[in-house]
Amino acid sequence: MADPSLKNKAENYLKYLCLDLPTRRVGSQGNRNANEFVAEKFASFGFKLERQPFDCIDWTQGAATLCLNGEQFQVQVGPFTAGCDTRAPVVVACSLEELESTDACDKILLLRGDLTREQLMPKNFPFYNPDEHKRIISLLEMKKPRAVLTATARNPESAGAVYPFPLIEDGDFDIPSAYLTEEEGERLASRTDEMAALVIEAERRSSSGFNLAAHKGRPERRVVFSAHIDAKDNTPGALDNAAGVIVLLLLAELLKEYDGRIGIELVPFNGEDHYSAAGEIAYLRANESKLNQVLLNINMDGLGSHKGKTIYSLYECPDELKAKIQKTFTTQSGFGEGPPWFQGDHMVFAMLGIPALALTSENFVEILTEIAHTPKDSPDLVDCEKLVKTAITLQKMLADFT
Numbered sequence: 001m002a003d004p005s006l007k008n009k010a011e012n013y014l015k016y017l018c019l020d021l022p023t024r025r026v027g028s029q030g031n032r033n034a035n036e037f038v039a040e041k042f043a044s045f046g047f048k049l050e051r052q053p054f055d056c057i058d059w060t061q062g063a064a065t066l067c068l069n070g071e072q073f074q075v076q077v078g079p080f081t082a083g084c085d086t087r088a089p090v091v092v093a094c095s096l097e098e099l100e101s102t103d104a105c106d107k108i109l110l111l112r113g114d115l116t117r118e119q120l121m122p123k124n125f126p127f128y129n130p131d132e133h134k135r136i137i138s139l140l141e142m143k144k145p146r147a148v149l150t151a152t153a154r155n156p157e158s159a160g161a162v163y164p165f166p167l168i169e170d171g172d173f174d175i176p177s178a179y180l181t182e183e184e185g186e187r188l189a190s191r192t193d194e195m196a197a198l199v200i201e202a203e204r205r206s207s208s209g210f211n212l213a214a215h216k217g218r219p220e221r222r223v224v225f226s227a228h229i230d231a232k233d234n235t236p237g238a239l240d241n242a243a244g245v246i247v248l249l250l251l252a253e254l255l256k257e258y259d260g261r262i263g264i265e266l267v268p269f270n271g272e273d274h275y276s277a278a279g280e281i282a283y284l285r286a287n288e289s290k291l292n293q294v295l296l297n298i299n300m301d302g303l304g305s306h307k308g309k310t311i312y313s314l315y316e317c318p319d320e321l322k323a324k325i326q327k328t329f330t331t332q333s334g335f336g337e338g339p340p341w342f343q344g345d346h347m348v349f350a351m352l353g354i355p356a357l358a359l360t361s362e363n364f365v366e367i368l369t370e371i372a373h374t375p376k377d378s379p380d381l382v383d384c385e386k387l388v389k390t391a392i393t394l395q396k397m398l399a400d401f402t
């Protein structure tokens with residue numbers, strides 16, 4: 001059995017991060033408190049702290065209503081949208097060609113069909129932004145509708161367990177937006193040219209946050225352990241990703257006497273679940289010329305589920321490193337190799353050709369499609385014993401390195 005005092009600590013961390021804090025949304029006080037809490041713990045275990053500050057938008061929402069001639073339609077407030085209170089006719093576009101030829105100026109524009117298959121990347125997202133997304137966004141800005149309504153089908157790959165999912169989630173996009181189900185979209189599409197009254201209650205505020213990095217030992221040759229600390233609004237964010245942060249906290253304690261030859265950096269990334277990826281960008285900026293010093297990134301996201309094993313996947317790892325990592329995991333129970341996935345912060349490193357190792361739960365598809373980003377992601381889904389086991393295993397892996 002894992003060290004009972006560590007397990008106890010893990011349970012307390014879990015309760016604090018998921019239940020005591022009202023939210024860990026980037027830009028919120030809860031998010032700053034979570035980061036200060038972790039910073040204080042890291043410092044108490046002898047780590048040197050580095051705060052990478054950033055500006056961001058914090059955002060709060062009220063209700064959204066859409067009414068055509070006395071008939072109500074179910075619409076939801078688009079995340080990070082500006083608010084509006086407007087009356088205008090509805091026009092529809094289902095494809096890029098239709099969008100190009102539609103006169104949407106001063107109208108309420110409903111997007112459906114091919115245009116709404118996958119969530120659009122935010123305008124200024126630096127890591128991945130397909131031309132088609134950019135084209136849709138720039139057309140919308142050119143057409144100047146009063147508001148955009150998006151009717152979306154289910155798409156767990158793009159939006160996790162959320163249905164309908166918001167097509168637009170972007171604090172830099174200034175046209176008010178709301179989203180609705182495919183069925184409501186169909187009903188609305190048959191009512192074009194009628195006057196619609198749309199109210200979206202939402203408010204954007206400038207705010208700030210920081211990305212934390214904690215160091216021990218020589219930074220010129222270091223292993224970076226990471227786990228995003230932020231969460232979407234409206235979720236306790238237990239598996240996604242208090243669990244990963246707890247492994248960082250346990251590992252920090254296990255390494256409190258560490259003085260090995262390899263440097264260690266602990267990074268609770270602050271922006272994996274925020275449209276702006278502000279923490280990741282702040283980290284990259286602070287490390288511009290120093291990323292070639294990173295020997296390996298170990299990123300944790302969605303691990304510690306009661307169900308199944310903890311699975312690992314490798315990215316950009318040379319054979320020798322691969323063999324070393326695989327050996328550590330095969331000598332420990334409860335771990336297995338799983339398929340690669342590309343929606344986590346390990347890609348920050350892997351995209352630059354830096355070796356990375358990602359840890360998650362065997363039932364990650366279920367987590368992604370049923371649990372993540374919803375109120376269901378609560379502490380009772382997390383097995384703290386698995387988190388302790390993971391921290392101890394990572395400590396062993398580090399010892400093999402030196």
Ligand SMILES: [Zn+2]
Nearest residue numbers: 240241272301
């Ligand atoms: Zn996550």
